[in-house]
Amino acid sequence: MEKTKIDVQELARVLKLLGDSTRLSIMQYVSKGECCVCELVELLDMSQPAISQHLRKLRDANLVVENRKRKWIFYRINEHHVAYELIHQLLEELPSVDDEFEELDRKNLRIICD
Amino acid sequence: MEKTKIDVQELARVLKLLGDSTRLSIMQYVSKGECCVCELVELLDMSQPAISQHLRKLRDANLVVENRKRKWIFYRINEHHVAYELIHQLLEELPSVDDEFEELDRKNLRIICD
């Protein structure tokens, strides 16, 4: 069974989306578990529309999927994307974001919703 | 021995460069062996200045290294780049470019220079 090959244009499209530090960070956060928009706004210290627009691009490319719970919209990485394994490896090269999540907890800005 | 981590900004910079199908193809070609500019112009069917400008970006980012031989300038992938292993894995996801190199041979446009 031959491993699936990815088209150059398609891979370039994905890499272009990941080639922005805000979006790359978003991908890292949402790969650790679901994040809602307001959490990402806090984690990345950026305006809500800016985050929303980045999320739209990632969603349009199917790199993330949304999950609506009560009044929040949670995003998580799409594990079924053709390039998921590759993206996962990329993200593993990055320093941990555990501290950022802990700080979010300390500030009581983590949204727990089950 | 902990594996070297790459800064988010730095990885994003690399991915941004790879997030262009022309440059991604160039990287693929020069990872298979040295290519001079005129070969890349032929392989990618683009203008010489366009290729040159893409090569400059890749060279500035240390993703490729140049090697001057006689009147040609050959480029090859920089195996010592921090993200080399990662890039190598990315390139392995792409379909082979052997046919393109063979066509170059058939057209007698391959530069052999030793």
Added chain:
DNA sequence: CCCTTGTATAAGTAAATGCTTATATGATTA
């Protein structure tokens, strides 16, 4: 029902990008 909260979208803008054409540079050859 209103009012608030969370998120999305629209419009505008400055900066970056990727080409083009024209020209410069540098090495090779006649």
Added chain:
DNA sequence: TAATCATATAAGCATTTACTTATACAAGGG
């Protein structure tokens, strides 16, 4: 030394990008 070949650089331009501010929309809570 002049002509040629391979490549680089400069300038110009249309398009894309990533923000901003303002507004819309959708879900909950009083």
